[in-house]
Amino acid sequence: MRVILYCAALLVACAAPAMAHHSFAAEFDSKQPVVLKGTVTRMEWINPHSWIHLDVKNPDGTVSKWMIEGGTPNTLVRRGFTKDSLKEGTEITVEGFRAKNGALRANGADLILPDGRRLFIGSSGTGAPKDPGDGR
Amino acid sequence: MRPVVLATLFFAAIVAADHLLAQSPAAGSPAQSERRESKGAAASAPVPRTPWGHPDLQGTWDYKTITPLERRAEYGDRQYLTDAEVKTLEDAAGKRMDLPPSDEQPNQAGTIHATYLTDPGRRVDDDRRTSLIVDPPDGRVPALVNAGGGRGGGRGGGGRGGGAARPGGRADSWTDRSLLERCITWGIPTASLPGLYNNNIQIVQSPDHVVIVHEMVHDARVIPLDGRPRVTGKGDTARNYLGESRGWFEGDTLVVETTNFGTKTNYRGANVNLKLTERYRRVNASRVELLLTVEDPTVWTKPWTVKLGMRPSEGDLIEYACHEGNYGLRNILEVARDEEKAAAGQK
Numbered sequence: 001m002r003v004i005l006y007c008a009a010l011l012v013a014c015a016a017p018a019m020a021h022h023s024f025a026a027e028f029d030s031k032q033p034v035v036l037k038g039t040v041t042r043m044e045w046i047n048p049h050s051w052i053h054l055d056v057k058n059p060d061g062t063v064s065k066w067m068i069e070g071g072t073p074n075t076l077v078r079r080g081f082t083k084d085s086l087k088e089g090t091e092i093t094v095e096g097f098r099a100k101n102g103a104l105r106a107n108g109a110d111l112i113l114p115d116g117r118r119l120f121i122g123s124s125g126t127g128a129p130k131d132p133g134d135g136r
Numbered sequence: 137m138r139p140v141v142l143a144t145l146f147f148a149a150i151v152a153a154d155h156l157l158a159q160s161p162a163a164g165s166p167a168q169s170e171r172r173e174s175k176g177a178a179a180s181a182p183v184p185r186t187p188w189g190h191p192d193l194q195g196t197w198d199y200k201t202i203t204p205l206e207r208r209a210e211y212g213d214r215q216y217l218t219d220a221e222v223k224t225l226e227d228a229a230g231k232r233m234d235l236p237p238s239d240e241q242p243n244q245a246g247t248i249h250a251t252y253l254t255d256p257g258r259r260v261d262d263d264r265r266t267s268l269i270v271d272p273p274d275g276r277v278p279a280l281v282n283a284g285g286g287r288g289g290g291r292g293g294g295g296r297g298g299g300a301a302r303p304g305g306r307a308d309s310w311t312d313r314s315l316l317e318r319c320i321t322w323g324i325p326t327a328s329l330p331g332l333y334n335n336n337i338q339i340v341q342s343p344d345h346v347v348i349v350h351e352m353v354h355d356a357r358v359i360p361l362d363g364r365p366r367v368t369g370k371g372d373t374a375r376n377y378l379g380e381s382r383g384w385f386e387g388d389t390l391v392v393e394t395t396n397f398g399t400k401t402n403y404r405g406a407n408v409n410l411k412l413t414e415r416y417r418r419v420n421a422s423r424v425e426l427l428l429t430v431e432d433p434t435v436w437t438k439p440w441t442v443k444l445g446m447r448p449s450e451g452d453l454i455e456y457a458c459h460e461g462n463y464g465l466r467n468i469l470e471v472a473r474d475e476e477k478a479a480a481g482q483k
Contacts, residue, residue, distance in 0.1 A: 023305060046461030072456065
């Protein structure tokens with residue numbers, strides 16, 4: 001299993017700028033950052049959060065099935081992410097934080113395509129829209 | 137698996153924003169705000185009206201902004217940002233949204249969403265104020281009546297186990313969790329205040345009702361305008377998560393007064409005595425102003441008022457059917473049970 005656990009020597013767990021839908025601290029462990037490289041088997045485009053299902057090959061040849069929590073569908077759409085953006089079979093790398101109980105679930109913090117592009121990042125040519133003009 | 141030591145401090149977006157906010161250049165002035173409000177030619181245009189003569193507030197309106205609810209202490213009694221401060225804050229907000237994590241903008245440990253998976257906006261409010269709270273003048277939520285008395289609950293209503301030793305709050309049952317985690321409601325006024333995403337409402341009018349649809353957890357309030365008495369006021373038997381709203385027009389302003397919240401709700405410690413007064417005014421073709429007054433004499437020493445400038449939304453509301461796949465609630469309970477088993481095994 002190609003999982004790299006980062007020990008954050010100086011990790012500061014911070015409050016969200018505003019409350020998210022559910023508590024991070026109740027579900028995920030900020031002291032268990034993970035980097036997962038695997039194959040997308042499907043993406044659940046559901047509320048309140050999207051979930052990416054990822055097959056991660058272990059060194060012994062077995063496969064671990066991970067679930068990665070993503071943004072809300074509303075936000076993904078508004079950031080230019082559609083159902084066609086992440087197709088089954090795509091090899092991706094996900095950086096995130098693992099479930100506190102060691103389950104094969106993680107909160108996805110970053111998602112990197114094989115060509116190095118990071119999804120959802122407007123300045124890297126993914127087409128994510130900017131904030132709409134407000135007349136100022 | 138191989139451990140790697142990260143020699144990087146993780147800062148969440150709020151910390152970066154707070155540090156930027158803490159920079160306090162020269163004083164701004166109300167005149168800046170006045171110029172901003174008056175420069176639009178549409179400001180003096182007639183208020184659009186419905187066929188039956190009411191001011192037309194209809195549409196989908198976006199209230200996201202990076203202006204914080206409360207003024208930071210570093211600003212003292214200063215109500216407005218300078219041009220330089222606005223630029224600094226908005227540049228930083230854009231960077232948080234657009235750039236990949238780096239030493240300056242690392243992934244956010246301790247938050248559910250990476251910054252660029254959220255939609256909190258990139259702009260300060262139209263007036264360039266240092267806080268959304270306009271009254272009291274210090275831009276802060278007033279002191280609690282029972283300061284230190286432990287009534288300051290979650291903003292979303294219920295749960296997260298106040299006082300629980302467990303990180304993330306008590307999770308003995310789903311009933312310990314917040315109304316939002318349970319996908320019941322985000323509640324008001326929380327759903328009316330800027331948050332991480334879903335910062336949109338839709339207003340629909342008829343001659344005798346106004347409907348306000350909140351994108352967050354897709355709540356809708358159907359508000360009578362005909363002066364009918366409240367239904368749930370008698371006997372204290374049928375209080376509502378969203379309270380009970382009644383509306384009327386004062387000149388060109390729609391006033392919506394909401395009371396009769398239930399005991400299961402919790403806005404900063406307020407519930408059954410909470411009274412919200414919303415004042416919606418069509419400022420011009422592209423702006424609706426909301427003045428929201430929050431009061432509960434058993435919680436705060438005085439009422440307080442928030443001002444929001446709402447602009448046309450990017451598009452229609454998108455259904456946020458929260459209960460569709462709420463794995464998070466199940467996962468939180470599963471984690472709690474596993475923690476209990478692990479603790480029992482250590483004894």
